[in-house]
Amino acid sequence: MKLGGAMAAGLALLLGLVATPAAADPVPGSDQAQILATNFQLPFPCGQSWTGNSDASSAHTSYEIDFNRGGTPDADLGDTVVAAAAGTVAISAHQGSTNGFGNLVKIDHGGGWTTYYAHLNSRLVSQGQAVSQGQAIGTVGNTSKPGNNILPHLHYEVRLGSNYPANVQRAVFDGTTFGYPEQTVTSRNCGGAATNPYSPQEVCGAGYSVVDSAALGSDGTVYLLYNSGNGNNCVATMKAKSLGTATATSAYLEVEGSARRTDSGDFGYYAGPVVASGSGKCVKWGGKAGASAYNSPFEHCGS
Incomplete structure (x- = not known):
């Protein structure tokens, strides 16, 4: 994907890399605001393709996404989950009976932006740890609250602020808003390595x-x-x-x-x-x- 100059300028502004805007700010909550405000990538290793959906189940109230790949219920169990963007781990814990997230990693990206990675089989990072984009943070699992039996998948959320569920934002991967309600996406999350994801x-x-x-x-x-x-x-x-x-x-x-x-x-x-x-x-x-x-x-x- 090419990133034009205007998009890059807006991204730099909202990530705090420049001091003054080059143009008027986008409408809050718009697709343009989402693209300009984030540099998130798919939360899976570079080159992998995953199908996400945001169905109307009880676990979804807004723009949450469940990710799977493979043709059997346990095909994804133990697959690597990586950080969608750099940040600091705000939560790395099993949620017990608090909610249905099970093993949860929450990353704070600054500016009120956070990402959630739920139902993990294992957690590979600790609270307070700085993580880079593309760093392994856990593995796909089916952990939840007691009595809640679910199939392995990654429950992924992007949030802005703390007013749940209004703070759940549309996910953006590699500068493109996820194609709700369902889309198969190929990861360009290459960990910052000096290799172009395209040929x-x-x-x-x-x-x-x-x-x-x-x-x-x-x-x-x-x-x-x-x-x-x-x-x-x-x-x-x-x-x-x-x-x-x-x-x-x-x-x-x-x-x-x-x-x-x-x-x-x-x-x-x-x-x-x-x-x-x-x-x-x-x-x-x-x-x-x-x-x-x-x-x-x-x-x-x-x-």
Whole structure:
């Protein structure tokens, strides 16, 4: 997903990274406010796909989500749960008869934002502990209050303030509001590691294979891809630094005899795809990330 400059500015403001707003604040509670105010990721390891739902059961009064994957009732039991964002553990305890949460981890993210991870089989963090985004905090389980027999799943909530249940907010993962009432989501929670969660093949789409690439210093890599099925070339610039933060990134493709096509802006993960038909023609291609750029000559004339 690309993050535009306006989105990044709002995110930085609400996370306390800048002192003054670049534009008017969004309407409280709106989708825009949710996206700008959070940098939450799916509470599961990078690359895993989980199906969440917010049905009308007695456990759900607002935008809570239950997550599962696998085709059997116990398929998720013991799977790793990770922090959706960095923060401090406010609760790590079994709730006993207090509520139906069972083993609960609650993380305080500052600014009134908290996340809840309930029914855990095990807890891997302690109250007062600082945690990073993507850090393992527990495992999926089916713990609850006495007499409440449930199937393994993760009950996940995002809250703002303390006026329950009005404080339960719509969940946002990787800058996109969860598709209530049910959606399957792939985790981009990669623990802050300097690895881009996307690949050039994902950016360009099915049928494309990498023909060439050029390093942009340590800032990223620009790729040239070709689809033999339709004769199209594709260029994508993949960032390696400031992942998830909108920074200047560009990609271009010029087929000999045709005008150059460019995708340029402030993006979080990549620039592109830039696609053009070039079967049997020479192409120029290149891109920029950070302070590094690459510009090819006309080449790959047989692709």
